[in-house]
Every structure is written in structure tokens, then in C-alpha cells.
Amino acid sequence: MYGHYDYGSHHNVDGSSSQPNFGGSSSQPNVGSTSSQPNFHELAKMMASEYVMANDPYNTQKKQEMSELLKIKNRELELKAAELEIRRMENRQRDEALYETTIDEALNERLRQRLFG
Numbered sequence: 001m002y003g004h005y006d007y008g009s010h011h012n013v014d015g016s017s018s019q020p021n022f023g024g025s026s027s028q029p030n031v032g033s034t035s036s037q038p039n040f041h042e043l044a045k046m047m048a049s050e051y052v053m054a055n056d057p058y059n060t061q062k063k064q065e066m067s068e069l070l071k072i073k074n075r076e077l078e079l080k081a082a083e084l085e086i087r088r089m090e091n092r093q094r095d096e097a098l099y100e101t102t103i104d105e106a107l108n109e110r111l112r113q114r115l116f117g
Contacts, residue, residue, distance in 0.1 A: 053059060
């Protein structure tokens with residue numbers, strides 16, 4: 001149903017630069033040609049293949065699905081951050097209440113000692 005995408009036809013897989021060489025220098029491989037002239041047939045095949053991949057309905061659908069998934073994950077992270085902030089605030093309120101209770105007990109004990117002691 002979908003055309004075969006040959007990654008090796010225009011992607012350099014031997015670890016050197018991935019840019020095609022249209023000038024014919026020896027430091028980079030020439031795109032499908034041994035002469036110093038660019039091989040327009042190979043270039044046209046490469047461009048057509050990339051065009052098909054970019055306009056393939058399957059790939060377009062997958063990109064949309066991934067985009068939606070990323071939006072969902074982003075929203076989940078936002079909600080998790082909000083939950084953590086709420087938990088932090090609750091912990092702070094609890095710590096402040098505990099501190100006030102501890103201080104109140106210490107003050108009450110000193111007042112009792114002064115008044116009744």
C-alpha cells in the first residue's frame with residue numbers, strides 16, 4: 001500500500017558527513033556519480049522519496065497522533081505540577097499549625113509557672 005523508503009539511498013550510513021557532495025571533492029562521497037557532475041537522477045529520486053514520505057497519509061496521521069499524545073502528556077505534567085504545589089502548600093500549613101501548637105504549649109506552660117508557680 002505504501003512505497004518503500006530506502007534510507008540507504010541518500011543517507012550516509014558509514015559515519016561520515018551526511019551532506020551530499022555535488023562538487024566532486026574526495027573528502028565526501030558524490031551522490032551516485034563517479035564524475036564531478038551531480039547525478040540529477042539520484043537527486044530527483046531522493047527528492048521524490050522525501051516528498052512521498054512528507055505527504056504520506058499514514059505518516060501524516062501518525063504525526064497528528066503523536067502531536068495529540070504530546071499535548072495530553074504535557075497536560076498531565078501540568079496537572080502533576082499543580083498537585084505537587086497543592087501538596088507542598090498543605091504540608092506548609094500543617095507544619096505552621098504544628099509550630100504554632102508547639103509554641104502555644106510552651107507559652108502556656110510558662111504562663112502556668114508564673115501564675116501558679
